[in-house]
Amino acid sequence: MDRPLRRDARRNRDALVTAAREVLAERGIDAPLEAVAKRAGVAIGTLYRHFPERGDLVDALLEEKVSAWTGLARRSLEAEDAWDGLVRFLEETCETQARDRAFTELVCLSHQDDRSEMSDLVERLMERARSAGALRADIGPIDLAYFMMANSRVAEADPGQWRRHFRLMLDALRPPAPPPGG
Structure with a gap:
């Protein structure tokens, strides 16, 4: 059973989705995930914790x-x-x-x-x-x-x-x- 995300984890996830929306709009779906993490202001490990594969992030959009x-x-x-x-x-x-x-x-x-x-x-x-x-x-x-x-x-x-x-x-x-x- 999935537990609700902590407030900071939810904020990070939301920031990642927003950043992915922007970066992928500018550069396409093959844009480097590092660029998404950087735009969101989080480490790449945080991105992978929320979205273990590129497809997970793409599906969110x-x-x-x-x-x-x-x-x-x-x-x-x-x-x-x-x-x-x-x-x-x-x-x-x-x-x-x-x-x-x-x-x-x-x-x-x-x-x-x-x-x-x-x-x-x-x-x-x-x-x-x-x-x-x-x-x-x-x-x-x-x-x-x-x-x-x-x-x-x-x-x-x-x-x-x-x-x-x-x-x-x-x-x-x-x-x-x-x-x-x-």
């Missing part, structure tokens, strides 16, 4: 990232305009990617092929936009996964350019305009 992303998708489904809802979801996802490498590595790329709640929500966002005539009929979930992969690379290479890339990609998702006079 994964749930909050997935929960936030799923919440975004749900809120986006509530948009009155289907295209606006899809754009909101994509733009906020891309913005998160630009500031949080761990989000991209842990959440976006790892959930592109599974049948999670997130996959279902994305399909619903797309179907709403497609039914409204705002999304090309031939665009599928894998296209959005590639969209997000491409955005993550743009954001990593030149963080100031992701919004331009985002707008270009949105243009590619829209159905072509009917020919003039036709």
Whole structure:
């Protein structure tokens, strides 16, 4: 049976999670754990006492990232305009990617092929936009996964350019305009 953590141990654990959130956002999930411990103001041994393996620390962050992303998708489904809802979801996802490498590595790329709640929500966002005539009929979930992969690379290479890339990609998702006079 697990005992509650002492106050100082709880404080150290919370500091480690906060530091991991920051360091992994900046440097990705392969960031040195020593950098996490240093940012938290604790010794590396303290980190390993709370998180014996890197995966334990990553798991502490994964749930909050997935929960936030799923919440975004749900809120986006509530948009009155289907295209606006899809754009909101994509733009906020891309913005998160630009500031949080761990989000991209842990959440976006790892959930592109599974049948999670997130996959279902994305399909619903797309179907709403497609039914409204705002999304090309031939665009599928894998296209959005590639969209997000491409955005993550743009954001990593030149963080100031992701919004331009985002707008270009949105243009590619829209159905072509009917020919003039036709």
